[in-house]
Amino acid sequence: MPETTTTSFPSMDVSTREQWDHIARESIDDWANVPDRMLGMLRALSGITNGFAVDQLTHVCQTAARAERAGADPEVVAAALCHDIAKAVSEPNHPAVAAALLKPYVRPEVAWMVEVHQDFQGRHYYAFMGKDPEARRQYADHPAYELAERFADEWDQTSFDPDYDTPPLEHFEPLVREIFSSPRRA
Ligand SMILES: [Fe+2]
Secondary structure, eight states, X not given: OXXXXXXXXXXXXXXXXXXXXXXXXXXXXXXXGHHHHHHHHHHHGGGOOTTSSSOHHHHHHHHHHHHHXXXXXXXXXXXXXXXXXXXXXOSTTXXXXXXXXXXXXXXXXXXXXHHTHHHHHGGGTGGGGTSOTTGGGGGTTOTTHHHHHHIIIIIITTOOOTTSXXXXXXXXXXXXXXXXXXXXXX
């Protein structure tokens, strides 16, 4: 097998330790770009309204503002801001996708809060769709149940109000840069 000496390889089965060391360094350098990518996905939510009274960027900024004004800690506020971020790509399965994006950056119960948020929201609309409005009960024993309940009932389901004093995304930019600058739980 010919020795591969370039910094990149045509296929992994001819790769070297040196090349993987190089890739690891480059990949870690790239972590610095994550906050801008998250902000870009959040900005894309401004183009999605889907029949609600406010667009999805306004919705997530309003949700995060309510959490922040209620004294939630920075990881919870960042999660509130990003709980619907996956809608920038696709609505189906968006809670799980958003939670997976958050997982390396927030404590496990905060990522879980996002992962299950739709079933908690369900109390306020699942009945219209023939689904169980109390779907949240399946999580009754989870240690973060009260956090998920507060998120859904006080901050998320209330945040479709065009008259609320919703801060712009820029208000949360320093927080996004702080939380997503490096994965602490990868
Ligand atoms: Fe939401």
